[in-house]
Amino acid sequence: MLDAFLYLHIVLMVFWLGGDLGVFYSSRYVIDPALAPAARLTALKIMSGLDLGPKICLILFLPSGLTLISLDPHGGYAFGMKLLPWWLLVAAWLGALVWLWLMYTDHHEPGRHPLIRRIDGAIRVAVIAGMAGAGVYTLVASAPFGVDTNPRWLGAKVLCYALAIAAGLGIRRTLRPFGAAFAEVMGGSAGPGTESVLRRSVDGCLPYVWTIWTCVLAAGLLGVAKPFADL
Numbered sequence: 336m337l338d339a340f341l342y343l344h345i346v347l348m349v350f351w352l353g354g355d356l357g358v359f360y361s362s363r364y365v366i367d368p369a370l371a372p373a374a375r376l377t378a379l380k381i382m383s384g385l386d387l388g389p390k391i392c393l394i395l396f397l398p399s400g401l402t403l404i405s406l407d408p409h410g411g412y413a414f415g416m417k418l419l420p421w422w423l424l425v426a427a428w429l430g431a432l433v434w435l436w437l438m439y440t441d442h443h444e445p446g447r448h449p450l451i452r453r454i455d456g457a458i459r460v461a462v463i464a465g466m467a468g469a470g471v472y473t474l475v476a477s478a479p480f481g482v483d484t485n486p487r488w489l490g491a492k493v494l495c496y497a498l499a500i501a502a503g504l505g506i507r508r509t510l511r512p513f514g515a516a517f518a519e520v521m522g523g524s525a526g527p528g529t530e531s532v533l534r535r536s537v538d539g540c541l542p543y544v545w546t547i548w549t550c551v552l553a554a555g556l557l558g559v560a561k562p563f564a565d566l
Contacts, residue, residue, distance in 0.1 A: 337406040344399045344558070347392040352551050354388030359544060361385060365517075366537050368530045372521055379517070387442055393503065394434050396496060397462065398427040404489075418480060434458055446514065459504055463497045470494035485565045492557040499550040502543040509539040 364370060364378035405419035437455045440448055473479040473490025513536040519525040520533070 337403070340399055340402045340406060344396070344403060345555075347396050347399060348551060348555050351389045351392035351396070352548060354385050354392070355544065355547060355551075357385040358382050358389070362537050366530075366533050372523070375517075376521060383442070387439070390438050390442060391435065393500065394431055394438060397466075398424070398431045400496075401427050418482075456504065456507075459500050463500050463504075466493050466497035466500075470497060483565070485563055488557045488561045488564055492554045495550040495554040495557070499547045499554075502546040502550070505543040505546075506540045509543070510536050512536050 361378050361382040365375055365382060367375065370378070401419055402424055405421075405424055434455070437451050437458070441452045441455055470490045470493035473493065474487050479486060479490070512532050516525070516529050516532040516536065519529045
């Protein structure tokens with residue numbers, strides 16, 4: 336069972352990073368003014384389709400990681416008790432499925448469900464706060480949650496996850512002017528100012544994109560190497 340969830344965790348990381356690379360590559364065509372509007376619209380549809388993969392992986396990364404902690408013989412117990420009992424894991428997976436539905440609804444019909452987007456955003460902020468708090472505690476405590484195997488690598492991995500979600504919110508905020516500007520392109524009324532807004536919106540996301548890539552790669556390395564762990 337542990338190997339199965341470890342494999343799932345790795346697959347999620349691979350698809351998260353690979354999908355993000357595809358989104359980045361296709362975005363170059365979306366903002367290319369030399370292309371016809373129809374071609375740019377096709378590139379946007381490809382970009383949107385590819386972007387769904389990383390969004391799914393980001394959400395499922397949390398319950399799959401919690402399941403790994405529960406199943407791991409070194410981190411599953413503390414003070415003689417199960418750290419993450421089965422009912423808590425079931426709740427985490429059910430919550431992730433609800434979060435997936437919210438994300439997919441907003442992704443499939445962008446702008447049509449503002450309440451759903453606000454709920455999704457609130458969930459992300461709550462997860463960032465929770466994961467950041469757990470990560471910092473794991474880094475500074477001598478035996479976090481009663482675990483004495485020096486799991487500071489896990490604390491750093493959790494912080495990487497929280498930072499990746501925060502970077503995603505940064506992308507969402509930076510892309511706010513994109514929709515209206517791209518609508519002008521499709522309507523044939525775009526000028527140099529519109530193209531400038533499009534490029535600034537997309538290129539302004541690059542620092543956040545690089546942050547996500549770094550966090551995903553660092554989380555993978557920490558999960559494999561487990562530096563300084565006393566196992």
